[in-house]
Amino acid sequence: MLAYTIKRLLQGVITVWFIATATFFGMHAVPGDPLAADKEVPPEIWANLQARYGLDKPVPEQYVIYLGNMLKGDFGISYTQQNREVNDIIAEHFKVSATLGILAIVFAAFGGILWGALTALYRNRAPDIVIVFLVILGISVPSFVFAALGQLGVVNINNALGFTLFPVAGWGTVQHMIVPSMVLGLGTMAFLTRLMRSSMLEIANSDFIRTARSKGLPATRVFRKHQLRNAILPVVTVLGPSIAAITTGGFVVEMVFAIPGLGRYFVQAVQQLDYTVIMGTTVFYGAFLVFMVILVDLVYGLIDPRVRLE
Amino acid sequence: MAELSFEPVRVEREVETISRPSLSYWQDAWLRLKANRRALISLYIVIALLLFTVFGPFVWTVDPAAQDLDQISAPPGADRTATVVDDYVPWRGVTVELPAGGSPPAAELLAPGAVSVQGPAETRAVRLAWDPVNGAAAYRVYRNILDPEPDGALGLPIADVLDPAQVSFEDRLDLKPLTYFYSVVAMDALGNESSAYRTAQVDVTRVITAAEAVAKGLAEGGDALQPGDTLKLAAHPLGTDYLGRDLLARLMYGARVSLFIGIVAPFAFVILGIVYGSAAGFVGGRFDQLLMRFADFVVALPFLLFMILLRILFGVGAGESGIYPMMVAMVLLSWPGAARLVRGQILQIREEGYIGASRLLGAKTNYLVLRHMIPNTMGVILVTLTFAVPSAIFTEAFLSFIGMGVAPPTPSWGSMCNEGLKTMLTTPHELIAPAAFISITVLAFNLLGDGLRDALDARMRSAE
Numbered sequence: 001m002l003a004y005t006i007k008r009l010l011q012g013v014i015t016v017w018f019i020a021t022a023t024f025f026g027m028h029a030v031p032g033d034p035l036a037a038d039k040e041v042p043p044e045i046w047a048n049l050q051a052r053y054g055l056d057k058p059v060p061e062q063y064v065i066y067l068g069n070m071l072k073g074d075f076g077i078s079y080t081q082q083n084r085e086v087n088d089i090i091a092e093h094f095k096v097s098a099t100l101g102i103l104a105i106v107f108a109a110f111g112g113i114l115w116g117a118l119t120a121l122y123r124n125r126a127p128d129i130v131i132v133f134l135v136i137l138g139i140s141v142p143s144f145v146f147a148a149l150g151q152l153g154v155v156n157i158n159n160a161l162g163f164t165l166f167p168v169a170g171w172g173t174v175q176h177m178i179v180p181s182m183v184l185g186l187g188t189m190a191f192l193t194r195l196m197r198s199s200m201l202e203i204a205n206s207d208f209i210r211t212a213r214s215k216g217l218p219a220t221r222v223f224r225k226h227q228l229r230n231a232i233l234p235v236v237t238v239l240g241p242s243i244a245a246i247t248t249g250g251f252v253v254e255m256v257f258a259i260p261g262l263g264r265y266f267v268q269a270v271q272q273l274d275y276t277v278i279m280g281t282t283v284f285y286g287a288f289l290v291f292m293v294i295l296v297d298l299v300y301g302l303i304d305p306r307v308r309l310e
Numbered sequence: 311m312a313e314l315s316f317e318p319v320r321v322e323r324e325v326e327t328i329s330r331p332s333l334s335y336w337q338d339a340w341l342r343l344k345a346n347r348r349a350l351i352s353l354y355i356v357i358a359l360l361l362f363t364v365f366g367p368f369v370w371t372v373d374p375a376a377q378d379l380d381q382i383s384a385p386p387g388a389d390r391t392a393t394v395v396d397d398y399v400p401w402r403g404v405t406v407e408l409p410a411g412g413s414p415p416a417a418e419l420l421a422p423g424a425v426s427v428q429g430p431a432e433t434r435a436v437r438l439a440w441d442p443v444n445g446a447a448a449y450r451v452y453r454n455i456l457d458p459e460p461d462g463a464l465g466l467p468i469a470d471v472l473d474p475a476q477v478s479f480e481d482r483l484d485l486k487p488l489t490y491f492y493s494v495v496a497m498d499a500l501g502n503e504s505s506a507y508r509t510a511q512v513d514v515t516r517v518i519t520a521a522e523a524v525a526k527g528l529a530e531g532g533d534a535l536q537p538g539d540t541l542k543l544a545a546h547p548l549g550t551d552y553l554g555r556d557l558l559a560r561l562m563y564g565a566r567v568s569l570f571i572g573i574v575a576p577f578a579f580v581i582l583g584i585v586y587g588s589a590a591g592f593v594g595g596r597f598d599q600l601l602m603r604f605a606d607f608v609v610a611l612p613f614l615l616f617m618i619l620l621r622i623l624f625g626v627g628a629g630e631s632g633i634y635p636m637m638v639a640m641v642l643l644s645w646p647g648a649a650r651l652v653r654g655q656i657l658q659i660r661e662e663g664y665i666g667a668s669r670l671l672g673a674k675t676n677y678l679v680l681r682h683m684i685p686n687t688m689g690v691i692l693v694t695l696t697f698a699v700p701s702a703i704f705t706e707a708f709l710s711f712i713g714m715g716v717a718p719p720t721p722s723w724g725s726m727c728n729e730g731l732k733t734m735l736t737t738p739h740e741l742i743a744p745a746a747f748i749s750i751t752v753l754a755f756n757l758l759g760d761g762l763r764d765a766l767d768a769r770m771r772s773a774e
Binding site for chain 2 (some may be wrong): 015018019022023026027029037093136137139140141142143144145148155251252256257266267268278282285286289
């Protein structure tokens with residue numbers, strides 16, 4: 001277990017290093033001067049700026065400095081907001097994205113398990129058919145349509161109630177968080193429901209369920225203790241990639257609901273060619289995703305003792 | 311025991327004969343797919359969508375960039391009749407005689423006594439007049455498409471009438487055949503509005519002059535048209551967008567972008583994945599480990615970043631359409647999934663008996679890979695391809711939605727959704743039409759993928 005953990009973590013570090021390197025050289029391969037401004041800058045000032053950002057040094061040296069700083073956890077200073085550190089930007093905006101993402105994944109996981117279990121319980125009856133139809137709809141509708149519909153729904157609810165139950169946009173209170181996180185989690189919930197359903201049905205036909213029934217266990221106990229518990233496992237496996245998809249894919253929702261998250265900030269930085277912010281955010285996101293997947297894999301080993309971590 | 315108790319078993323030769331014709335793998339798969347009604351309907355939908363994209367513009371020959379200014383943001387099935395009228399004659403307005411030295415300032419500005427419509431209310435002009443207010447130095451006119459009552463929401467201020475003697479206003483601003491609510495508010499010399507207002511409800515009819523009708527090709531010659539005749543405007547089966555462009559035509563041209571990317575990009579990256587995965591799987595060992603580690607790295611690369619880098623490399627500026635950078639980014643970053651799948655299959659097949667037999671008979675490596683291994687993984691590949699199409703369509707829609715893909719005026723389903731979103735509350739059909747097309751396409755490919763998986767690969771059959 002320990003050896004496996006260390007091995008996985010090492011692989012994760014190598015992956016992050018690869019991302020950092022690819023990002024660094026990718027950014028430097030792009031033509032264009034990050035310090036170019038709308039106004040003509042005197043050459044002395046331009047030279048000073050180059051020196052401040054270390055751009056006057058040869059690229060390999062810049063790379064070494066960049067990696068060294070990154071090891072210390074320092075991503076440098078933003079190019080467009082010249083008194084703001086990238087670390088501050090990430091710290092401030094990732095909190096928001098992470099909150100949104102965690103709420104969305106909790107919503108998606110609980111919803112997916114619940115609906116998936118229900119469909120399996122009512123197989124080929126009305127609830128099953130309705131939920132399967134909704135799931136197919138949920139997988140086929142793009143997230144920005146959900147976001148738009150969610151906002152429309154908020155407007156209608158507020159109109160019907162006569163007061164603002166959920167704010168239409170913005171961030172801050174719990175009411176702000178509910179609708180965006182539900183919208184963000186909807187696609188994943190549909191996917192997890194589908195997975196849960198097929199996993200439930202597969203297990204319903206297995207030998208140990210038949211044994212449990214034949215030895216006289218009450219149906220609810222068989223369902224809860226044997227079927228449900230085993231069926232959740234595949235759902236746990238895909239949670240890692242899902243967390244990754246949700247925290248990084250929150251951009252559309254952040255845009256529609258005007259939420260000051262890191263995704264929105266990242267795209268802004270990209271449009272303004274803010275090198276340090278792009279590199280810092282990319283490496284940060286990459287590391288986050290890599291270690292999230294490792295974490296879920298390790299947790300999976302704890303939940304299911306049959307899975308040998310090798 | 312009597313000898314008669316036993317009877318010799320007769321050999322029945324017929325058991326040995328095959329009564330049904332032998333089916334190839336693909337024939338068998340096709341039979342199974344045909345039996346799956348959901349998948350079959352999806353297949354028809356996919357074919358219909360392709361026909362819609364390829365041949366649609368030949369049938370529905372409306373220019374997707376042409377603006378129909380008479381019908382802006384018209385929902386499908388909207389009334390498209392217009393009344394023919396005489397040419398426009400300028401209006402002098404209504405003025406009143408003010409006492410010498412202007413009207414005396416009043417303690418409180420009241421609402422105008424009445425607001426009336428002068429002449430017919432038409433899309434080319436609505437002429438309003440109101441009773442003068444004591445002490446008013448100016449008037450402000452508001453227009454709203456909703457009733458201001460009970461909230462007092464007057465809508466947009468569309469004019470300030472700065473001459474207190476002038477008690478009329480002619481609205482010619484972007485009128486549509488709707489019901490408008492005009493409110494008139496008096497203002498004092500300092501420009502402060504009174505809180506009292508008077509509202510008039512105006513039903514506007516769509517009009518067109520004979521000359522305009524001829525110019526727009528709606529009528530043969532102007533002589534045949536008499537004022538008062540009604541005329542049918544151009545048809546828009548799915549309505550028009552906020553610039554008056556035909557949505558059906560735009561959806562057809564948009565499908566060319568969306569489906570082009572949605573089908574070509576998956577093809578390209580699945581082929582790349584097949585080559586990469588089969589090389590890794592067939593050679594195996596260290597080489598395989600190295601290739602797969604690299605694939606893991608590629609998975610971890612941030613897509614959006616590479617999308618942006620490619621846009622810059624291709625010389626696509628902000629606000630320009632970049633179909634090729636989008637495709638290249640998808641191909642370069644999406645192949646590892648297919649590669650991993652093919653590699654797994656090849657590793658499995660490599661150990662099969664028939665490969666060994668073929669090798670014993672002297673088959674060369676190329677022959678083994680091309681004749682035995684790849685055809686046997688074809689089922690899995692085809693399923694991957696079908697599932698890759700929806701995700702590519704989603705990616706295109708997402709990128710165009712955030713402004714990194716196709717930019718106006720080029721239509722794509724994603725960019726159309728982006729435009730429709732802005733007017734979602736007032737004219738939802740502009741969002742619904744492209745969103746429905748995306749959803750139907752994705753749904754059809756998903757269900758077809760499910761059906762193909764069940765038909766092609768018994769081991770992957772879903773429990774549905």
